[in-house]
Amino acid sequence: MPRDARATRERLLRAGARLFAAEGVDAARTRDIVALAGQGNDSAITYHFGSRRGLLEAVLRAGVDRMEPARLAALPRLDPSDLRGIVAAVVEPIAGELRTEEGRDFLRVVAQVSGRAGIRGHAVPGPIEGTAIARQLALLEECCLGFLPAALALERIAVMIAFLAAALADRTGRVGRADCADRAGPAGGSLLGHDAFVVDLIEMLTAALAAPHRAAPDGLAQAGA
The missing domain is CATH 1.10.10 (Arc Repressor Mutant, subunit A)
Known part of the structure; x- marks a missing residue:
């Protein structure tokens, strides 16, 4: 070109x-x-x-490509039985997008489309097809299947992705342009530093995926829900 x-x-x-x-x-x-x-x-x-859709997919793929080196480097170290380690590998690169204006725009776009990812139906969105994040998500599913029924594992992963996207998008409005250091928030309150925020996010998401589960009461379960 x-x-x-x-x-x-x-x-x-x-x-x-x-x-x-x-x-x-x-x-x-x-x-x-x-x-x-x-x-x-x-x-x-x-x-x-x-097309306009092609532009949107290119925006998403550009963000995925920025994270790809870090994700590829992490893959060989991931243990399929280490839930927290896999969650951390998923979260840390995308949380790093908070550090730049371009990255924050990307995160606000991701939050809008995260519900269209098709995780519950085992679909792989085009912008992540063949990438390290797709392999990380496959490892996450494999890990969750070790202690959850298949439908519930996919449901929890889909909810995790939605929560992660929403939390990062919310954070974009609270951090400075150049860094994520501790500082006073817009209302005078304390804003967690970037590292503390990421660690806490990883802990919350890991706990949510690992939470005990109970079978639905008779008559309340709906196939395909």
């Missing part, structure tokens, strides 16, 4: 991330994305990404 075309693509990608994050993946207007990228023709998105 020529240098100018690559630069245009990157500007569209960044503008898409910014407006999807700020206005919503369904509400952000294509013309505003194009204008923010400094382009004069709405067809620029079609040319570079195939």
Whole structure:
């Protein structure tokens, strides 16, 4: 791809991330994305990404790609029976996105689409297909199947992902632009430093996945719920 075309693509990608994050993946207007990228023709998105959906998937894949080296490095050390270790490997790279403005936009987009991931149906979303995070999630499922029925394991993992995405998106509005150091929050309260926040998040998610479970009362269980 020529240098100018690559630069245009990157500007569209960044503008898409910014407006999807700020206005919503369904509400952000294509013309505003194009204008923010400094382009004069709405067809620029079609040319570079195939469609608006293609742009959204490219925004998500860009974030996944930023985390890929850390996730690949962690994979060989993961023990399929170590629930906390797997949760930490899933959480730490994406929590690192809090440290940059681009990463925070990505997290706000992820929070909007996390419910569409298809975890309960064993679907692998396109932006993570063939990546280290997909392998980490497969290990997480394998671990959970050691102490949970299959349907409940998938349900808990889906809820974990939704909770993780929501917690990180909430955090994006509370941290500074450049770092996640301890500081006074917007209302004067204390904001946990980045490392403390991540450790506590890992502990909460691990505890939620490992919580005792009970069979549903007769007549209340619904197939496919």
